[in-house]
Amino acid sequence: MNRPAPDSYHHGNLRDALVQAALEALERDGPAALSLRNLARAVGVSPTAVYRHFANKDDLMATIATEGFEGLSAEMQRRLGSEPDADALRRLMILGEGYSGYAMSHPAHYRLMFGRRMVDKDDYPALARAAAHSYGMLEQAVAGAVDAGQLPDVPVALLSTMAWSLVHGLSTLHNDGMLTDKQLPRGEALGETFTRMLALSLRHFAPGKE
Amino acid sequence: MNRPAPDSYHHGNLRDALVQAALEALERDGPAALSLRNLARAVGVSPTAVYRHFANKDDLMATIATEGFEGLSAEMQRRLGSEPDADALRRLMILGEGYSGYAMSHPAHYRLMFGRRMVDKDDYPALARAAAHSYGMLEQAVAGAVDAGQLPDVPVALLSTMAWSLVHGLSTLHNDGMLTDKQLPRGEALGETFTRMLALSLRHFAPGKE
DNA sequence: CGCTTTATGTTGACAGTGTAAACATAGGAG
DNA sequence: CTCCTATGTTTACACTGTCAACATAAAGCG
Numbered sequence: 226m227n228r229p230a231p232d233s234y235h236h237g238n239l240r241d242a243l244v245q246a247a248l249e250a251l252e253r254d255g256p257a258a259l260s261l262r263n264l265a266r267a268v269g270v271s272p273t274a275v276y277r278h279f280a281n282k283d284d285l286m287a288t289i290a291t292e293g294f295e296g297l298s299a300e301m302q303r304r305l306g307s308e309p310d311a312d313a314l315r316r317l318m319i320l321g322e323g324y325s326g327y328a329m330s331h332p333a334h335y336r337l338m339f340g341r342r343m344v345d346k347d348d349y350p351a352l353a354r355a356a357a358h359s360y361g362m363l364e365q366a367v368a369g370a371v372d373a374g375q376l377p378d379v380p381v382a383l384l385s386t387m388a389w390s391l392v393h394g395l396s397t398l399h400n401d402g403m404l405t406d407k408q409l410p411r412g413e414a415l416g417e418t419f420t421r422m423l424a425l426s427l428r429h430f431a432p433g434k435e
Numbered sequence: 436m437n438r439p440a441p442d443s444y445h446h447g448n449l450r451d452a453l454v455q456a457a458l459e460a461l462e463r464d465g466p467a468a469l470s471l472r473n474l475a476r477a478v479g480v481s482p483t484a485v486y487r488h489f490a491n492k493d494d495l496m497a498t499i500a501t502e503g504f505e506g507l508s509a510e511m512q513r514r515l516g517s518e519p520d521a522d523a524l525r526r527l528m529i530l531g532e533g534y535s536g537y538a539m540s541h542p543a544h545y546r547l548m549f550g551r552r553m554v555d556k557d558d559y560p561a562l563a564r565a566a567a568h569s570y571g572m573l574e575q576a577v578a579g580a581v582d583a584g585q586l587p588d589v590p591v592a593l594l595s596t597m598a599w600s601l602v603h604g605l606s607t608l609h610n611d612g613m614l615t616d617k618q619l620p621r622g623e624a625l626g627e628t629f630t631r632m633l634a635l636s637l638r639h640f641a642p643g644k645e
Numbered sequence: 646c647g648c649t650t651t652a653t654g655t656t657g658a659c660a661g662t663g664t665a666a667a668c669a670t671a672g673g674a675g
Numbered sequence: 676c677t678c679c680t681a682t683g684t685t686t687a688c689a690c691t692g693t694c695a696a697c698a699t700a701a702a703g704c705g
Binding site for chain 4: 239270271272273274277278
Binding site for chain 4: 646647648649650651652653654655656657658659660661662663664665666667668669670671672673674675
């Protein structure tokens with residue numbers, strides 16, 4: 226499969242070609258280049274051919290977003306694999322670094338993953354699954370650290386949400402140019418710094434009655 | 436000033452009317468209703484009249500975004516004023532609650548404030564100022580808590596960024612529907628919970644060499 | 646007062662967008 | 676070989692942001 230199919234009436238695998246063209250256009254020319262007509266032109270097909278493979282533009286964008294979450298999960302998994310002897314807390318830090326590293330390396334894609342059109346994810350179960358999987362990796366690492374006694378015994382969902390909010394907020398603020406140099410101590414290694422802050426602070430966290 | 440000017444050729448104060456119409460349309464019909472033509476129609480003026488008061492659509496959006504940051508700062512200030520005897524750490528928590536409370540009460544507006552078009556804020560100094568002011572309130576509260584010995588003596592810019600990332604990430608994740616009920620323990624009071632977590636954890640934070 | 650300049654709105658147009666309806670083509674099933 | 680069905684195309688529509696040229700009213704100035 227995946228033949229180029231040079232000039233035939235039927236493209237062969239338009240769907241994949243469109244997705245890949247979209248990803249390339251996103252990296253190269255930014256989100257403004259993500260118009261159906263532009264993508265169709267890039268693939269060499271008429272504008273409305275897209276509708277044979279996607280219900281509408283949102284559907285295509287959801288596919289792109291899904292691929293983004295899968296890439297995010299893959300990047301985190303990759304980093305975990307490169308340090309197999311890490312203990313539970315270290316694994317959480319690795320995930321935080323991987324998360325923010327991916328998000329900051331693909332700002333346009335990451336923005337799209339949380340775009341306005343994706344809010345109602347009920348329409349795109351694959352997207353919801355991919356997003357849940359990424360979050361699940363964080364949650365699992367948090368749970369592992371709790372089990373290992375490296376994090377306080379607090380509801381895992383709450384701890385995970387805190388961790389997620391931290392890396393997500395940091396990534397988006399960075400991508401939006403809201404952070405000055407003073408707030409970005411070591412450039413690329415910012416994620417590491419922040420994750421360490423999170424881990425260290427969480428380690429001493431105690432759920433006060435008051 | 437500010438006369439209605441019912442049917443005269445000149446509107447009177449089109450600029451303010453457009454901004455207010457945009458804010459109402461945003462609350463009522465969501466961001467899709469924010470087209471120049473739609474706003475012009477709502478105000479009862481021809482589409483291109485907008486260009487006598489705004490360079491282009493981004494310019495108008497930047498004004499809306501600026502107003503958003505001003506509202507955000509005002510809300511935080513309001514809550515601070517309602518509890519004048521709060522100590523430094525409590526003040527930080529109040530700000531966190533106010534921030535996330537405002538962001539979650541105005542999801543479309545808050546999204547616009549960090550929208551794609553606003554990334555290059557150099558073109559909109561008023562927007563940059565308003566955003567910096569909101570962040571400044573957080574930073575000042577963090578600095579106060581550090582001075583009072585309620586937070587560890589760590590670079591204020593870093594602590595503030597952590598606090599900002601937390602409330603920003605939490606707000607956007609919530610607004611994007613990424614948080615389930617398990618992660619939203621007390622609905623509206625979520626900001627409080629989270630801010631307490633931040634404060635408690637920060638209180639025990641220690642910057643490790645390691 | 647009358648005239649002119651300037652600020653403000655309007656008309657008309659253009660390129661670009663997402664999308665629907667009707668039609669065309671080709672590859673596979675019977 | 677024939678028909679069906681998946682896949683693309685053509686045409687069209689409503690909508691968008693924006694520009695150039697024109698119209699109007701208000702303000703400034705003699």
